[in-house]
Amino acid sequence: MNGASIETMLRAAGCAALAFALLIVPAMFPDFLVYQFSVALTYAIAILGLNLLMGFNGQISVAQGVFFAVGAYTTAIFMTRYGMNYLLTLPIAVLTASILGLLVGIPALRWQGLPLAFITFGLAVLGPPLALKLEPITKGATGISMIKPAVPSWFSGNQDTFLYTLCLLGFALSALFVWRLTRGDTGRSLRAARDSDLIAESLGVNLTKVRLAAFVTCSGMAGFAGGLFAIVNGFVSPESFQMTKSFDFLVGSIVGGITSISGSLIGALLIVFLPDWAADMNIALSGLIYGAVLVVMMLIARDGVMGLLSTLLTALRTRIIATRATATADDRLSGRRIQI
Amino acid sequence: MTAVLQVHGLRAGYGSIRVLHGIDFEVKEAEIVAFLGANGAGKTTTLRALSGIIPARGAILLDGHDVIAMSADKRAQRGIAHIPQGRGTFVDFTVAENLALGAYLLRDKAAIRSALDYWDDIFPWLAARRNQPAGSLSGGEQQMLAVARALMTKPRILMCDEPSLGLAPTTTQSLFSLLDRLSNERGMAILLVEQNARLTLKIAHRAYVIESGEMKLAGSAAELRDNPLIRQAYLGA
Amino acid sequence: MTIRSFAKLTLVPDMQLFLQQIVEGLASGAIYASLALALVLIYRATRIVNFAQGEMATLSAYFAWQLNQWGMPFWLSLIIVAAVSFVMGALVFRLIMRPVLGASDNTMVVVCIGLFVGFEAVALWFWGADPHAFPRIFPDYAWTIGGVRLTANNLGILATLCLLTVGLSALFRYTRIGLAMRASAAEREKSPLVGIPVENMLMLGWGLAATVGFIAAALIAPSLFLSPPMMVSVVIYALAAATLGGWDSLAGAIVGGLVVGIAESLCATFIGFIGTDLKVGVPFALMAIILLARPQGLFGTSAVIRA
Numbered sequence: 001m002n003g004a005s006i007e008t009m010l011r012a013a014g015c016a017a018l019a020f021a022l023l024i025v026p027a028m029f030p031d032f033l034v035y036q037f038s039v040a041l042t043y044a045i046a047i048l049g050l051n052l053l054m055g056f057n058g059q060i061s062v063a064q065g066v067f068f069a070v071g072a073y074t075t076a077i078f079m080t081r082y083g084m085n086y087l088l089t090l091p092i093a094v095l096t097a098s099i100l101g102l103l104v105g106i107p108a109l110r111w112q113g114l115p116l117a118f119i120t121f122g123l124a125v126l127g128p129p130l131a132l133k134l135e136p137i138t139k140g141a142t143g144i145s146m147i148k149p150a151v152p153s154w155f156s157g158n159q160d161t162f163l164y165t166l167c168l169l170g171f172a173l174s175a176l177f178v179w180r181l182t183r184g185d186t187g188r189s190l191r192a193a194r195d196s197d198l199i200a201e202s203l204g205v206n207l208t209k210v211r212l213a214a215f216v217t218c219s220g221m222a223g224f225a226g227g228l229f230a231i232v233n234g235f236v237s238p239e240s241f242q243m244t245k246s247f248d249f250l251v252g253s254i255v256g257g258i259t260s261i262s263g264s265l266i267g268a269l270l271i272v273f274l275p276d277w278a279a280d281m282n283i284a285l286s287g288l289i290y291g292a293v294l295v296v297m298m299l300i301a302r303d304g305v306m307g308l309l310s311t312l313l314t315a316l317r318t319r320i321i322a323t324r325a326t327a328t329a330d331d332r333l334s335g336r337r338i339q340i
Numbered sequence: 341m342t343a344v345l346q347v348h349g350l351r352a353g354y355g356s357i358r359v360l361h362g363i364d365f366e367v368k369e370a371e372i373v374a375f376l377g378a379n380g381a382g383k384t385t386t387l388r389a390l391s392g393i394i395p396a397r398g399a400i401l402l403d404g405h406d407v408i409a410m411s412a413d414k415r416a417q418r419g420i421a422h423i424p425q426g427r428g429t430f431v432d433f434t435v436a437e438n439l440a441l442g443a444y445l446l447r448d449k450a451a452i453r454s455a456l457d458y459w460d461d462i463f464p465w466l467a468a469r470r471n472q473p474a475g476s477l478s479g480g481e482q483q484m485l486a487v488a489r490a491l492m493t494k495p496r497i498l499m500c501d502e503p504s505l506g507l508a509p510t511t512t513q514s515l516f517s518l519l520d521r522l523s524n525e526r527g528m529a530i531l532l533v534e535q536n537a538r539l540t541l542k543i544a545h546r547a548y549v550i551e552s553g554e555m556k557l558a559g560s561a562a563e564l565r566d567n568p569l570i571r572q573a574y575l576g577a
Numbered sequence: 578m579t580i581r582s583f584a585k586l587t588l589v590p591d592m593q594l595f596l597q598q599i600v601e602g603l604a605s606g607a608i609y610a611s612l613a614l615a616l617v618l619i620y621r622a623t624r625i626v627n628f629a630q631g632e633m634a635t636l637s638a639y640f641a642w643q644l645n646q647w648g649m650p651f652w653l654s655l656i657i658v659a660a661v662s663f664v665m666g667a668l669v670f671r672l673i674m675r676p677v678l679g680a681s682d683n684t685m686v687v688v689c690i691g692l693f694v695g696f697e698a699v700a701l702w703f704w705g706a707d708p709h710a711f712p713r714i715f716p717d718y719a720w721t722i723g724g725v726r727l728t729a730n731n732l733g734i735l736a737t738l739c740l741l742t743v744g745l746s747a748l749f750r751y752t753r754i755g756l757a758m759r760a761s762a763a764e765r766e767k768s769p770l771v772g773i774p775v776e777n778m779l780m781l782g783w784g785l786a787a788t789v790g791f792i793a794a795a796l797i798a799p800s801l802f803l804s805p806p807m808m809v810s811v812v813i814y815a816l817a818a819a820t821l822g823g824w825d826s827l828a829g830a831i832v833g834g835l836v837v838g839i840a841e842s843l844c845a846t847f848i849g850f851i852g853t854d855l856k857v858g859v860p861f862a863l864m865a866i867i868l869l870a871r872p873q874g875l876f877g878t879s880a881v882i883r884a
Contacts, residue, residue, distance in 0.1 A: 130858070282702060290691070290695070297691075298677055302684065441768075444756075
């Protein structure tokens with residue numbers, strides 16, 4: 001038993017605990033909270049996409065809310081206009097968001113760094129007016145209402161629980177997807193492209209392909225998340241996708257930890273529950289907290305909450321190893337050997 | 341001759357990477373001291389620790405005063421001039437602006453004027469290029485400009501980090517002649533970090549050899565020239 | 578292309594409307610240019626793009642408004658708050674930006690977004706969301722020349738901007754301290770070697786930019802009405818203006834702002850699809866185009882914003 005395996009065990013235990021906590025939510029909380037947790041899960045998927053792009057690939061996007069909206073509207077439109085089954089709309093939502101991601105991602109290759117922040121910011125600002133303008137398709141300010149899916153006969157639980165399970169599945173899929181993607185070669189290419197153009201190219205990484213793929217994947221995931229959100233919420237309108245939504249996703253990504261998968265959940269929970277909780281006290285409080293959190297995080301905890309936890313774990317591990325080492329040394333000196 | 345710079349137990353590094361493990365050396369007035377060593381030995385780190393770009397521990401005595409606790413700009417005020425690796429000039433600024441920056445600490449208009457005149461004499465081509473961006477000058481010219489810039493305030497010690505890097509041999513010769521002249525005519529204390537040991541040992545009075553952040557050899561230039569280890573490692577003989 | 582042929586191209590028989598729209602565009606462009614000036618100033622002086630400049634300026638405007646509400650003469654409140662803004666800008670730099678100076682572009686962006694959200698929230702906290710009327714700086718006067726209406730306010734804003742630009746450019750080009758500020762921004766590591774106290778220069782830059790930002794807010798508030806998100810809609814235009822003009826050119830910020838304003842006004846009036854609904858797409862499009870065609874902007878010297 002050494003420090004590294006302790007750490008792995010702790011991590012595994014953490015994941016198991018998290019999975020367990022997620023599974024028992026419907027049993028523990030009233031229906032409305034279950035609905036909010038469902039929304040949080042969809043946000044977590046969008047944040048995961050952002051982590052992939054910003055954390056692992058170093059491209060900044062302040063427009064995740066736009067891709068989210070595109071996915072949501074796609075689902076809404078296909079469900080209401082074409083009567084399509086809600087599950088079938090999801091791949092289409094991913095597709096439309098990905099196409100938009102491609103359209104933005106290609107010029108984005110020349111806009112690395114600050115200009116990309118500007119452009120995506122501009123996109124986020126442009127989103128709602130565009131949704132209003134395209135009224136024939138989007139129904140403008142009225143928005144689109146959908147009938148939430150019926151609970152299948154083989155499922156034991158009410159609609160909120162069913163939808164929650166759906167989102168949980170969606171998140172699990174996304175988490176697995178990102179987890180696989182960031183291990184091994186793809187992960188290395190992503191990080192190389194993020195850290196240094198020179199190193200990446202010397203490793204044979206096609207910078208263009210990797211960056212573009214990251215951008216498209218990020219927006220595709222946002223589309224998936226948006227589609228799920230539309231299904232869970234039963235209603236889409238420009239109101240739900242203001243510029244602030246993109247800021248929310250950014251905050252969620254940063255707070256959770258820009259390269260953390262479980263962090264996306266933490267960030268999502270924050271952006272779902274904080275505004276309500278804060279608004280009870282003062283309408284400006286959530287803004288203050290967001291602002292303070294972003295600034296403070298950059299100052300002291302750039303890797304977010306999960307980063308802090310990770311640092312703690314490492315520190316703990318180092319201490320365990322150190323105490324072990326002294327113990328063994330002491331025992332050697334005194335002629336004894338203690339098995340641990 | 342009095343010591344302008346005395347360094348005791350200098351320790352410095354980058355984050356958790358320790359580069360210098362406690363080195364001692366000194367530079368006297370009108371002396372050219374060479375700092376030799378392979379890449380990564382700690383030569384550049386030493387200069388950066390001396391000028392204050394990176395934090396360091398130990399004692400850095402300039403004319404007897406310990407400046408280790410001073411910020412880089414305060415050390416420049418005290419008389420430490422550092423020409424960093426690369427071109428040492430402010431590349432996006434004009435020649436005139438570079439000199440003006442060098443003269444930043446001079447408040448006396450007359451002093452600035454006389455300094456500019458001095459350098460116009462040494463480098464007649466400077467006047468013609470006053471409004472050109474420094475980045476458009478040749479490597480050698482930029483190095484000369486960097487020297488002029490560094491010496492506008494008549495510092496106590498001039499530290500040069502691999503000034504010959506990327507320069508043609510003849511240009512290096514001119515540059516080193518200039519340094520030699522400064523040492524002789526103006527009694528400048530010069531600390532010269534170089535990889536080009538052969539040329540450097542020709543103008544240096546004394547030299548130190550640093551390896552893996554520790555001082556390995558010290559002696560007069562003549563001694564080091566004759567040292568078989570040096571010949572093998574740095575002079576390829 | 579002459580104005581006449583351009584007009585024919587877009588099927589505009591009404592030259593008066595066209596010219597009026599240009600004047601309107603100049604008016605809104607002046608607003609964008611004001612904020613762009615503060616943004617470029619901060620960039621010039623510290624190599625940071627402060628997204629939150631508009632929000633900090635709005636907060637300053639609230640201070641001035643409040644002082645005035647409490648009975649202080651308007652001109653006095655302007656002077657006092659200009660000084661307060663300077664201190665506020667310097668403090669923000671010292672406490673928040675300085676620790677993250679060496680960090681990546683993305684970290685800086687996130688901090689500035691945090692400031693953006695935070696400052697707006699502060700204004701919201703103390704003064705609520707309702708818009709307030711802000712005292713006019715320029716008299717309420719207008720001239721009509723050839724059927725086109727020019728207000729004293731528009732001309733006043735433009736004149737103030739020109740004065741500011743000339744003054745700041747002179748500061749940067751001809752003074753010792755301006756040179757030191759530019760050097761501190763461009764060569765943060767080398768500048769201390771010539772004795773420049775870099776952090777003090779950066780603080781100075783932020784203080785100055787905060788004051789300029791406040792002036793911009795004071796110029797804008799009478800028309801837009803003072804409210805916490807007053808500058809939010811202006812930010813995207815200002816970013817486009819600065820990008821268009823070139824991030825290292827103060828004059829470019831002004832020209833950029835005016836161009837953005839005129840383009841927006843013309844597109845909104847003459848291109849049906851855009852209209853007033855999508856006019857925020859104009860700065861977006863302009864920004865995208867200039868970043869692809871000429872990333873350093875019209876007056877910029879080099880690709881100042883690199884990855």
